[in-house]
Amino acid sequence: SEQADMRGARLAPCLPLLLLAACWAGRADGHGVHPLSRIAIHRARVALDASAAVRASPKLLGSRGEDTAWVTVEFKIPRASDGDWIGVFSPSNFNASTCPGSHGSGPGPAICSAPIKYQFANYSSVYNRSGTGALKFQLINQRQDFSFGFFTGGLSNPALVAVSNRIVFANPKAPVYPRLALGKTWNEMTVTWTSGYGISEAHPFVEWGMKGSHPVHAPADTVTFGRESLCGRTCS
Ligand SMILES: *[C@@H]1O[C@H](CO)[C@@H](O)[C@H](O)[C@H]1NC(C)=O
Ligand SMILES: *[C@@H]1O[C@H](CO)[C@@H](O)[C@H](O)[C@H]1NC(C)=O
Ligand SMILES: *[C@@H]1O[C@H](CO)[C@@H](O)[C@H](O)[C@H]1NC(C)=O
Numbered sequence: 001s002e003q004a005d006m007r008g009a010r011l012a013p014c015l016p017l018l019l020l021a022a023c024w025a026g027r028a029d030g031h032g033v034h035p036l037s038r039i040a041i042h043r044a045r046v047a048l049d050a051s052a053a054v055r056a057s058p059k060l061l062g063s064r065g066e067d068t069a070w071v072t073v074e075f076k077i078p079r080a081s082d083g084d085w086i087g088v089f090s091p092s093n094f095n096a097s098t099c100p101g102s103h104g105s106g107p108g109p110a111i112c113s114a115p116i117k118y119q120f121a122n123y124s125s126v127y128n129r130s131g132t133g134a135l136k137f138q139l140i141n142q143r144q145d146f147s148f149g150f151f152t153g154g155l156s157n158p159a160l161v162a163v164s165n166r167i168v169f170a171n172p173k174a175p176v177y178p179r180l181a182l183g184k185t186w187n188e189m190t191v192t193w194t195s196g197y198g199i200s201e202a203h204p205f206v207e208w209g210m211k212g213s214h215p216v217h218a219p220a221d222t223v224t225f226g227r228e229s230l231c232g233r234t235c236s
Pocket of ligand 2: 046048093095163
C-alpha cells in the first residue's frame, strides 16, 4: 500500500539551481523554425529615443505566492511601424554592460542576452493608427527579474528604442516545480525542485512523513547550473 511504501522511503532530494533565461522559452512552430531564432539579436543596435517609451506593470508579481503572473506592457512611439516589437528579457539588465568580458564599447554585439518572449507591437489593435499600444505577457518565476525592450526595425535588423522599468517576483528564489521520481532502490524516492538559493544561503531539506506522525527531515544536495552550463558560447 501507499503507506507501507512511504514508511520505507528514503529521500534523496537534489536541488538544481537554474539560472538560465535565454535558451528554452517558447515553442517551435509548424515549420520547424523556433520563433525566437528569427530574432537577429546579435545585430541589434541601441538607439534609445526619448520620444519612445515602454512601461510594465505591476512591478511586483506573485505577492500571494503565485509562480506565474500576467503583466501589462504599455508603449508609445511617435511613428508606429509594422516591424516594431516588444521583447521580454530576464535578467532585466540585458544591455551591453552584461556582455561577458566586454564593457559595452568596441566591436561585438551590443546586447548579449536574448529575449525569452516577444510580440509585435501591432498585435495591439490601435497601434498602427495611434502609435500607442498595450500587450499582455504571461511570465513564470524563473528566479531573475524582468524588463521589456521596445525595438523597431523588425526581427532581422532590430534597434532598441526604449527599455521598461524592471519587474520582479516577490520571492524570486522560492522553490518551485517539485518533481517526484522513484529512487535507485525499491524503498527510495527522489524529490527534485528548482530554486534560486545558493548553498551558502540556505540548507535545503525535505520534510516528510505520515499524517499525524513526527516528520522526518531528509537533507538535499544542490546542483548549480549557470547559463554557460547549458548554452555555451552560442547563446551566452
Ligand atoms: C504586424 O507586423 C508583422 C511584422 O511586420 C506582420 O507580419 C503582420 O502582418 C502585422 N500585423 C498586422 C495586423 O498588421
Ligand atoms: C545599461 O545598463 C546600465 C546598468 O543598468 C545602465 O546604467 C545603462 O544606462 C544601460 N544602457 C542602456 C543603453 O540601456
Ligand atoms: C492598421 O492595421 C489595420 C489592420 O491590419 C489596417 O486595416 C489599417 O489600414 C492600418 N492602418 C494604418 C494607418 O496603417
